[in-house]
Every structure is written in C-alpha cells, then in structure tokens.
Amino acid sequence: MEKLTKKIHKTPERPISIMQFGEGNFLRAFVDDFIQKLNDQKLINMGVVVVQPMPFGRIKEMKEQDGLYTLFLQGLQNNEIVKTHQVIDVLSDFVNPYEELNKYLEYGKSEDLQIVISNTTEAGIVYEEEKLSREVTPNSFPGKLLLLLNERFNHFKGDKTKGLEIVPCELIDYNGDTLKEILIKLAKYNGYSEAFIDWISNDNKYYNTLVDRIVPGYPKDEVEKLEKELGYVDHSMVKGEIFHLWVLQGPDTLKAKLPFDKSGLNVLFADSIVPYKQRKVKILNGSHTALVPVSYLLGIEAVKESVEDPRVSKFIKGFIYDEVVPTIDLPQADMHAFAYSVIERYSNPFVHHLLLSIALNSMSKYKSRNLPTVLDLAKQGKFASHALFSLAALIVFYRGVDEKGNKIPLNDDPKFIELFEKLWAKNDIPALVKEVLELPFWETEYLKNKEVVDYVTKQVELIVTKGMKYAVDQLINGAEK
Ligand SMILES: NC(=O)c1ccc[n+]([C@@H]2O[C@H](COP(=O)([O-])OP(=O)(O)OC[C@H]3O[C@@H](n4cnc5c(N)ncnc54)[C@H](O)[C@@H]3O)[C@@H](O)[C@H]2O)c1
Numbered sequence: 001m002e003k004l005t006k007k008i009h010k011t012p013e014r015p016i017s018i019m020q021f022g023e024g025n026f027l028r029a030f031v032d033d034f035i036q037k038l039n040d041q042k043l044i045n046m047g048v049v050v051v052q053p054m055p056f057g058r059i060k061e062m063k064e065q066d067g068l069y070t071l072f073l074q075g076l077q078n079n080e081i082v083k084t085h086q087v088i089d090v091l092s093d094f095v096n097p098y099e100e101l102n103k104y105l106e107y108g109k110s111e112d113l114q115i116v117i118s119n120t121t122e123a124g125i126v127y128e129e130e131k132l133s134r135e136v137t138p139n140s141f142p143g144k145l146l147l148l149l150n151e152r153f154n155h156f157k158g159d160k161t162k163g164l165e166i167v168p169c170e171l172i173d174y175n176g177d178t179l180k181e182i183l184i185k186l187a188k189y190n191g192y193s194e195a196f197i198d199w200i201s202n203d204n205k206y207y208n209t210l211v212d213r214i215v216p217g218y219p220k221d222e223v224e225k226l227e228k229e230l231g232y233v234d235h236s237m238v239k240g241e242i243f244h245l246w247v248l249q250g251p252d253t254l255k256a257k258l259p260f261d262k263s264g265l266n267v268l269f270a271d272s273i274v275p276y277k278q279r280k281v282k283i284l285n286g287s288h289t290a291l292v293p294v295s296y297l298l299g300i301e302a303v304k305e306s307v308e309d310p311r312v313s314k315f316i317k318g319f320i321y322d323e324v325v326p327t328i329d330l331p332q333a334d335m336h337a338f339a340y341s342v343i344e345r346y347s348n349p350f351v352h353h354l355l356l357s358i359a360l361n362s363m364s365k366y367k368s369r370n371l372p373t374v375l376d377l378a379k380q381g382k383f384a385s386h387a388l389f390s391l392a393a394l395i396v397f398y399r400g401v402d403e404k405g406n407k408i409p410l411n412d413d414p415k416f417i418e419l420f421e422k423l424w425a426k427n428d429i430p431a432l433v434k435e436v437l438e439l440p441f442w443e444t445e446y447l448k449n450k451e452v453v454d455y456v457t458k459q460v461e462l463i464v465t466k467g468m469k470y471a472v473d474q475l476i477n478g479a480e481k
C-alpha cells in the first residue's frame with residue numbers, strides 16, 4: 001500500500017498565515033480540523049506552519065507524508081452515532097527550530113503570517129529566565145515566540161499593523177494573558193526596547209481560550225484495519241470524539257480572520273471564559289487526571305474501562321459530585337448535567353483513550369486541574385479526600401513500577417522524574433511525602449498542613465503495602481476520612 005502523500009491526495013497551495021506551536025494529537029484533531037473546515041467552506045484561504053516546540057517530536061514523520069493525515073471523529077451526537085473521516089491538508093510547512101533556527105526566524109518576516117496558535121501542554125507556558133539570541137534556539141515556548149516577535153518587530157520597523165493574533169490553547173488559567181505577561185517579563189529581562197515591549201503588549205492581540213474535545217490520538221490497535229479500509233498507509237492518523245467546544249475571549253479582530261461564526265462549528269466568542277473553563281477543567285480534565293494513577297495501578301489501560309469498573313466509577317463520581325461540583329459557582333443543575341455528560345463521553349465506544357497518554361506531565365496537570373479543587377474545598381472547611389487520594393496515587397505512580405513490578409513509562413519534566421527516583425530510592429515514605437508536598441512548585445502552604453501530610457502519607461503507605469484495590473475500597477466505603 002502506498003503512503004498518504006500529495007501524490008495520492010491533491011492538496012491546494014495556501015498562503016501560510018498561521019503558525020502553530022506543537023504537532024501533538026490535540027492540535028491536529030481540533031484546531032487543524034477547524035482550519036480545514038473553514039478552508040473547505042472557502043471562508044478562509046490559509047495554510048499552517050508547524051513549529052516543533054521540543055527537541056524531539058514528530059515533524060520529521062509528518063513531513064514524510066507532506067503534512068497529510070487522516071482525522072477520524074466518532075461519537076454520539078443527538079443520540080445518533082456519527083463516524084467521519086477526512087484527510088487534513090492544511091499543514092503546509094514544518095520547522096524544527098532546534099535544527100532550522102534561521103528558517104524559523106524568517107517566518108517572523110512573513111507578510112502572510114497573521115495568527116499564532118499553540119498547545120504545548122500545561123508545562124509549556126512557563127517563564128524561564130533565558131538570554132535570547134539569534135544564534136541559539138530558546139528553550140521555552142515563550143522564549144521561542146519572543147525571539148520571533150523581536151525579529152518581526154525589527155524587520156517591519158515596529159509597524160503596528162504587523163502584530164499577530166496569539167491564541168494559546170494550553171489548559172491553564174487565562175492562557176492568553178499569562179503568555180502575554182511572560183513575554184513582557186522575558187522581554188524586560190533581555191533588555192529589549194520600550195518600543196518593542198509596547199508593540200508586543202498593544203499591537204499583538206492575545207486570547208484566553210478554553211478547548212474541549214477528547215482526542216485519544218493515534219489509534220494503534222486499529223491501524224491495520226483502518227489502513228486497509230482507506231487504501232493507504234498513514235503513520236499520522238488521529239482519532240477524536242465528535243464533540244467539540246472552543247471558547248475564546250479577547251478582541252474582535254480574530255473573528256474577522258477566522259469566521260467560525262459562519263462555519264457551523266461550536267466555537268464561541270465570549271465575554272468571559274471563566275465559567276466554561278472552571279466547569280470543564282475541574283470536572284473533565286480534573287477527573288481524568290484524578291483517575292489515571294488510581295486506575296492504572298489497578299491494572300486498567302483506558303478511560304472507558306475505568307468508568308466501567310465499579311470501584312473506579314464510585315471513586316470518580318465521589319470526586320466529581322462531592323468535591324468538585326461544590327467548588328464551582330454555577331447553578332448546581334447545570335453542573336450535574338455537565339458531570340453526567342462527561343461520564344457519558346468517557347464511555348464513548350469509539351474512543352480508546354489510554355491512561356498513559358493522559359498521564360503526560362501529570363505533576364503540572366494535578367497542580368492546574370485538581371489542586372484548585374483541594375484548596376477551594378478547604379476554604380469551605382471541607383477535606384478533599386478523593387482528590388488527595390489521587391495525589392497519593394500519583395506519588396506511587398511516580399515510583400515508576402506497577403503492582404506486578406512492570407516499569408511504568410513516566411513522561412514528565414525530568415526534574416520531577418529524577419526527584420521521585422531519588423526519593424523512592426530512600427525507602428522512607430513519610431519523608432518522601434513530606435518533601436513532595438513541600439515542593440515550592442505547588443505554590444501553596446495548604447499541602448504542608450499536618451492533616452494533609454498525614455492523610456497522604458497514610459494513603460501512600462496503604463497503596464504500597466496493601467495494594468490499590470484495598471486502598472480505594474477503604475476510601476469509597478467510607479473507612480477513610
Ligand atoms: N488529547 C486531548 O484529548 C486533549 C483535549 C483537549 C486539550 N488537550 C490539551 O492538549 C495538550 C497536548 O495534548 P496532545 O494530546 O496533543 O499531546 P501530545 O503528546 O500529542 O502533544 C504534546 C505537545 O506538547 C509539546 N510539549 C510537551 N511538553 C512541552 C514543554 N514542556 N514545552 C513545550 N512544548 C511541550 C510537545 O512537543 C507536543 O507538541 C494537553 O496537555 C492538553 O492541555 C488535549
């Protein structure tokens with residue numbers, strides 16, 4: 001069978017107007033799907049250049065297919081089964097800035113470039129004090145973007161009309177505002193001119209966004225069957241659910257460039273993303289992140305099987321209804337309906353969402369998705385026993401071996417992987433838990449409370465000595481606090 005390339009799929013040439021940081025499954029199944037649909041409906045004529053944010057990534061493989069890949073979207077819509085697939089052909093160019101810094105910077109000078117979209121996980125939008133230069137690839141995503149903006153500013157001599165629409169999709173609070181603040185701070189650290197700082201602040205537009213679509217990614221168990229049906233080989237295929245929601249908060253200018261309102265897509269330009277975000281991140285992402293270490297250590301592989309397991313199901317419902325829902329300031333009926341729909345989406349028969357793919361960067365995910373629930377509940381004088389149980393499970397997960405002694409392929413910032421390796425080697429659970437809960441990374445004193453430390457220590461000990469089944473049973477049957 002032939003590989004999917006432009007040879008077998010005719011692809012239109014489009015001006016490259018969008019720069020996308022990240023080549024991950026999510027962007028390709030979400031934003032690129034929408035850009036494809038806008039192009040197909042002739043509402044825009046825009047191609048995308050993909051920038052690989054990390055030294056290692058997938059753009060080499062993607063280039064081998066001329067940027068083409070098949071997107072499968074499947075699920076229930078108005079109680080009807082919907083199954084679609086389409087070749088996405090909007091990825092027009094690829095840059096690995098670690099190998100092609102000049103090519104990357106050339107894009108800063110592009111007349112066509114209008115929009116920057118990113119998804120670098122919750123770990124990507126960080127302030128890293130780094131000296132920027134045109135000779136060395138910046139390490140962080142904001143560092144890379146700032147260098148490009150500086151190139152653009154210098155090339156167009158500060159032309160106010162050459163600012164970009166910057167649309168981050170990372171699931172952190174106020175992603176657009178946060179990215180903007182980091183860019184300004186980094187620009188100041190680098191001694192860039194006031195005029196440049198003014199240009200990045202006022203002439204570039206930043207959007208706070210909230211994204212929602214479950215994207216399990218490469219359907220590795222079905223590839224052979226799917227390729228046979230398609231009649232070509234596709235190493236970059238992606239699978240996602242049909243459900244989608246994108247909420248954007250920011251200036252009006254993006255709407256004119258990307259007219260989603262005319263496309264029938266579920267994209268909302270809202271005055272505030274806050275309620276949408278709280279609801280989605282705390283309930284959906286929070287329950288994903290809470291169930292991963294618990295379920296994985298029970299020997300379960302994917303989300304659907306997790307919610308079908310009576311033990312995990314009870315655990316996750318306790319987490320959602322007793323701990324998350326009371327911390328969100330929206331009508332309770334709305335919360336319950338959303339929570340119900342989330343559990344239903346988890347049971348999508350077409351989606352095999354691997355726990356290990358959700359586990360990527362779990363430390364940052366716990367901090368942004370579940371720690372707010374723990375802290376908000378504490379403000380109400382209540383103790384988040386399920387959320388903190390999942391933190392204990394995460395600590396055991398980061399030991400890097402499951403209950404059968406198999407290695408867990410951990411995927412997180414090396415500083416965390418090394419820390420856990422060092423701490424677990426000492427064989428002293430109370431000291432390990434204390435050190436983890438005292439990490440400045442959490443940016444809260446609450447985790448240092450004796451009550452929290454004692455509880456998490458006890459749960460870690462229980463999981464390690466008696467196994468996850470026993471520990472969850474104690475919790476869901478009310479033997480634990
Ligand atoms: N998969 C989904 O269901 C889904 C749905 C909604 C939102 N998201 C969001 O998308 C993010 C990525 O998910 P994915 O499924 O595409 O994962 P993925 O593993 O396919 O892609 C991850 C991307 O993030 C980049 N990245 C990872 N760590 C980074 C860092 N420290 N700095 C800069 N870049 C970094 C990688 O280079 C890669 O481009 C998630 O963290 C989540 O916030 C995913």
Ligand SMILES: O=P(O)(O)OC[C@@H](O)[C@@H](O)[C@H](O)[C@H](O)CO
Pocket residue numbers: 026121122171211212213214215284285288289357358359360
């Ligand atoms: O994509 P990640 O790795 O940040 O997180 C895994 C899931 O929680 C997430 O992808 C959800 O499926 C998604 O956010 C649904 O919209």
